[in-house]
Amino acid sequence: MDGIDALVQLEAIKQLKARYFRTLDAKDWAGMRLVFSDDVVMDTTDSGGNVVAGADTFMDFLSATLANVVTVHHGHTPEIILTSPSTATGIWAMEGRLRYADGNEINGFGHYHETYEKIGGSWRIKSSRLTRLRMD
Template sequence: MQARETADTAAEIEAIKVVKARYCRYLDTKDAAGWRGLFADDLVVELDMMPATGGADPMTAPPIVGADGFVSSVLETLADATTVHHVHGPEIELTSAATATGIWAMEDRLVYPGGRSLLGAGHYHETYEKVGGDWKIKTQHLTRLWVELTGDWSGAALSD
């Protein structure tokens, strides 16, 4: 019985890893439908745009509720940017047959026309739920350890 549970657990964790890999690829290729399909409808996202300061960072965005609004907002903000998102070192734990938590180390680069760019690193803290047999991202909190901005960011919005 233990071997079966271990195989099932490994398969579920691998399925969550595939969701996160697709998250990066769909975001960077601006595949709106593919990216939207990775999220639970009632998604809640928190984005710390500068290194985290326990919520005191004036660049911490208010929570975004709902996958449709999150996807359209991020893709609109990044429409003219070339982006590269990398994640690694997943710490995934199944909390039930249909829920899980995960922490991913991340690095992102956003390059806009005109010389403006962002290079950052931090962590995605996420929860997942299984919906119709597929794992979906339920909550996400991006915390940043380091951000390097180049170019003129005055009046510009930062996004994932």
């Protein structure tokens, strides 16, 4: 892979993660489903959650869990490594703010540790592990 192609692939992964954040906060579940491989593994055990395997299972879980929660997520300073023409790893600093219907709020700060796979010409999130540095 030449330097220009590598830059194009890195930008495509950044755009993928931007769609993840936007569709999550907009509750665009159909759009969000497209950012994942079918066999994605989402691990939030380090931040008090569970491991959920499979994109459809994760979308069912997420849409039910966040139905009445206003969320704002930001990702920053991506560290992406292309490991082959069709795979990559990445770490993103993140901030997530959640406001529940009863007025309670959670503000979390940490990192997403992810793997990506290029499937049918498009990058997808293959696995994601959320770690927390702080939760207010």
